[in-house]
């Protein structure tokens with residue numbers, strides 16, 4: 001951190017009494033410890049925001065002092081976009097979730113995680129469309145799109161966002177929905193945190209008394225047969241059925257194939273719908289059960305390790321076909337450490353039926369999002385990072401049928417060309433709205449946007 005940033009951050013503490021913590025402080029350490037450890041990034045200060053007005057004051061003060069800023073929600077972005085060499089606006093104290101009186105929507109504060117939402121909605125057998133993991137920030141996930149196990153039935157998380165309260169780069173607090181600031185609302189649905197700090201979002205709430213799901217564990221030696229049979233089952237699956245695959249090393253170091261089907265339709269059909277997934281090969285462990293939506297989102301919790309260094313590559317595939325399965329198998333036969341994994345997310349049903357230009361999100365057709373994840377402990381072995389990066393990159397490059405672009409929330413900071421491809425025909429409008437709402441690129445730390453259409 002430079003002396004100038006250090007001095008400006010001390011000034012910021014005077015502007016925002018009681019809200020700022022500096023390096024060395026426990027609150028600073030908690031806010032800057034994010035899911036993926038960031039090496040070589042030392043924020044000058046953290047502003048612990050509690051209200052939209054705190055966010056407003058923080059943006060104004062940071063801008064007056066010419067400090068770069070970033071926004072920390074749930075802290076789960078792999079590329080560390082929550083942090084910067086300036087001021088971190090920490091929203092982790094803004095986690096309230098309020099169910100609307102009619103039970104049809106919920107207002108979710110800007111730093112809430114999926115678990116905060118299910119804690120409020122589950123007791124009423126209701127659900128907000130989230131991702132597949134309980135600790136991920138709802139706003140960060142939603143602003144980039146939001147793939148999850150309810151995607152076939154209800155669409156992406158953005159397809160269920162009804163309105164947002166946002167603090168803009170000039171410090172104004174505005175409301176955006178389909179009628180007021182409609183352009184901004186369009187851009188927020190897929191354009192990430194590029195337009196301001198969302199202090200609250202209103203999401204549609206769905207009736208969901210329970211789901212059927214479970215983690216089915218198969219041997220890697222049966223990976224081809226398991227994945228091919230799974231793909232065949234999904235070819236005629238109704239919207240209420242989604243499936244996620246993970247190829248990962250188990251605690252003994254052996255690679256396993258996890259198949260996680262979810263049925264979100266009529267509970268009495270759940271068991272029969274999911275039974276075939278338990279017969280894709282020789283089941284090593286796991287089973288299907290009826291469970292709450294909160295339990296479903298907590299399924300991955302035991303597998304999530306915070307504080308590892310992480311590199312991620314990702315791509316969109318048209319389908320889980322034979323070529324894709326070959327790449328999965330080749331990649332997992334050639335991992336560079338036990339921290340290498342491949343995770344898939346489906347995009348189908350309701351998400352594919354939304355018009356291409358209805359939101360900024362650029363790809364509205366059935367596809368498979370592939371996450372190529374490589375995590376390793378911070379042992380200061382300089383070769384770890386390039387080895388893992390090489391594994392992830394070469395794996396992606398092997399997918400011959402990959403679609404252009406990729407999920408914006410998963411792109412690396414420098415993937416501007418891929419960002420352009422991701423937004424496709426929506427790129428031009430997105431760039432124009434970015435210029436209008438954030439002409440000085442105050443929110444430069446957010447996911448990459450294309451520079452030109």
Ligand SMILES: Cc1cc2nc3c(=O)[nH]c(=O)nc-3n(C[C@H](O)[C@H](O)[C@H](O)COP(=O)(O)OP(=O)(O)OC[C@H]3O[C@@H](n4cnc5c(N)ncnc54)[C@H](O)[C@@H]3O)c2cc1C
Nearest residue numbers: 073074075076077081110131132137139140141147193198
């Ligand atoms: C374990 C794990 C599981 C995941 N599972 C899924 C999944 O199932 N589906 C899926 O689609 N994605 C998934 N993701 C990706 C995730 O959606 C993104 O990384 C998302 O950005 C995380 O949001 P966050 O608030 O937790 O992260 P943070 O690191 O806190 O924030 C990342 C960036 O998002 C923006 N942001 C966050 N909150 C706000 C806000 N209130 N206002 C404005 N901008 C904001 C900012 O630019 C911020 O820097 C997963 C990630 C991890 C690590």
